[in-house]
Amino acid sequence: MANFVMEARHVYKAYGSKKAKKAEKTGTCVDAKHIVEAVKDVSLQIRKGDIKLIFGPSGSGKSTFLRCLAMLDIPDRGEIYLGDECLTKPGVDLNKARARIGFVFQHIYLFRHLTALGNVELALRQVLKLPKEEARQRALDALTEVKVTDCANKYPAQMSGGQAQRVGIARALARNPDIILLDEPTSALDPELTGEVIDTLRDLAREGTTMLIVSHEMPFAREVAEEMIFYDEGTILETGPPSQFFNAPSTDRAKQFMNRIISRTTRE
Amino acid sequence: MPLTLSISLISFLVGIAVGLPLAFIRVYEKETSFLVDAYEKIFRGIPEIVLMLIFFFGLGPYFPFPFNNAFFVAVFVLGLRSGANQSQIYRGAIHGVGNEQMIAGMSIGFSKWKSIWHIMIPQVFTFSTPGLGSEYALLIKDSAYVYVIFALVEVMTRAVQIRTSPPYDAVTPFVLAALIYIALTFPIAFWLDKWGNKRKKKIGL
Numbered sequence: 001m002a003n004f005v006m007e008a009r010h011v012y013k014a015y016g017s018k019k020a021k022k023a024e025k026t027g028t029c030v031d032a033k034h035i036v037e038a039v040k041d042v043s044l045q046i047r048k049g050d051i052k053l054i055f056g057p058s059g060s061g062k063s064t065f066l067r068c069l070a071m072l073d074i075p076d077r078g079e080i081y082l083g084d085e086c087l088t089k090p091g092v093d094l095n096k097a098r099a100r101i102g103f104v105f106q107h108i109y110l111f112r113h114l115t116a117l118g119n120v121e122l123a124l125r126q127v128l129k130l131p132k133e134e135a136r137q138r139a140l141d142a143l144t145e146v147k148v149t150d151c152a153n154k155y156p157a158q159m160s161g162g163q164a165q166r167v168g169i170a171r172a173l174a175r176n177p178d179i180i181l182l183d184e185p186t187s188a189l190d191p192e193l194t195g196e197v198i199d200t201l202r203d204l205a206r207e208g209t210t211m212l213i214v215s216h217e218m219p220f221a222r223e224v225a226e227e228m229i230f231y232d233e234g235t236i237l238e239t240g241p242p243s244q245f246f247n248a249p250s251t252d253r254a255k256q257f258m259n260r261i262i263s264r265t266t267r268e
Numbered sequence: 269m270p271l272t273l274s275i276s277l278i279s280f281l282v283g284i285a286v287g288l289p290l291a292f293i294r295v296y297e298k299e300t301s302f303l304v305d306a307y308e309k310i311f312r313g314i315p316e317i318v319l320m321l322i323f324f325f326g327l328g329p330y331f332p333f334p335f336n337n338a339f340f341v342a343v344f345v346l347g348l349r350s351g352a353n354q355s356q357i358y359r360g361a362i363h364g365v366g367n368e369q370m371i372a373g374m375s376i377g378f379s380k381w382k383s384i385w386h387i388m389i390p391q392v393f394t395f396s397t398p399g400l401g402s403e404y405a406l407l408i409k410d411s412a413y414v415y416v417i418f419a420l421v422e423v424m425t426r427a428v429q430i431r432t433s434p435p436y437d438a439v440t441p442f443v444l445a446a447l448i449y450i451a452l453t454f455p456i457a458f459w460l461d462k463w464g465n466k467r468k469k470k471i472g473l
Contacts, residue, residue: 070375072371072374072375095374095377095378095379095382096377098374098375098376098377099376099377100377101375103375105368105371105372105375107368109368109369109371109372110372111369111372111373111387112369112391113387113390113391113394122376122386123376123377123378126378126382126386127376127377127378171376172375172376175376175377
């Protein structure tokens, strides 16, 4: 077990009205339309250095699953392991655990009142408790790594989307987390700006960063992912190397989805 | 003039110290938020002059320190009232800043309260400046009530000198007045809340 950086076992998460949740707990019948099962019994293992890519239709629960892994959403059932530590047990210090997990958001969510440097520095100072000089140096290093040193003293509102997202990646990276989870890091950006973020991710991949990425950037997936995971209607439908998906997906749903995505990409 | 400034400034600061925690409790600690709600309704429902007189004449004789001091009572009441008002201002600002900022804070390993301190509060102030400006203007104007207490003390001591027995009951009428004001303000606030919640639910907020 210790050889997994992160592991999900039979994770289940549903959204619904309070009424529906209560009914489900007490075992009474729930009208299906009141409840959305975003994650249905999903298991996944990630080893050190793995780069895995989750893709699938929007609204299928990929983001919820990723948030559950980071314990930003608490799963209803199932276990999440970070190394040897079970995060879903009661009494676990989740803040400490989250400090070891990097998370990159689709809509970036930089702290708007802080500069790029301040954004990256904050956790180093306040969570890792590094001395001022060291925190600054490490934050600068992280910004250099994602090539946005020129934005160091700019506020999020003064940056382009691509710059902001790279600062977001630096913020997740600077703590040297065990794993980085990226939730559609490019899908809120102009096509023109996705390129620079993808380049950054490519660099990280080359350095052996452990990453789980939700993305529909197929050429990128083909290039860096060791494993692709097709996620639909709350479950993992198919898992395999990129070649399998690009040549002959074994499930019909995956086949349809790949066809649609590839025809769209080529049209562009 | 120095009295006006010092009363309004100090009660404004008291209002920040009271209002900020209340606002965050209201947004993030749903189980206890009904207490905050009751506090806000009481302090905004009763006129500050009535509250001041209750504290001054009701508690003053029993706790001469600090309630027998008109300046203290004015700051005390205006501060708590301002806390109730500011809590509302901050609550709107917290929603303006958005829950995403909290989630981003938690994603870097912050606890809820750490996110509030380092991420929410600095932004909440930028979002609440217009409301805070008008709140301060209210305090400046209301600080004049301290003179009403001064005047009343004067009148009352004279009155007591004139009619020695029976001891003059100064508090009961004020408490009655407070209750009447509560009865007048509560129903409207209550129905507004209820209507607002119903509307919000209907449009999916």
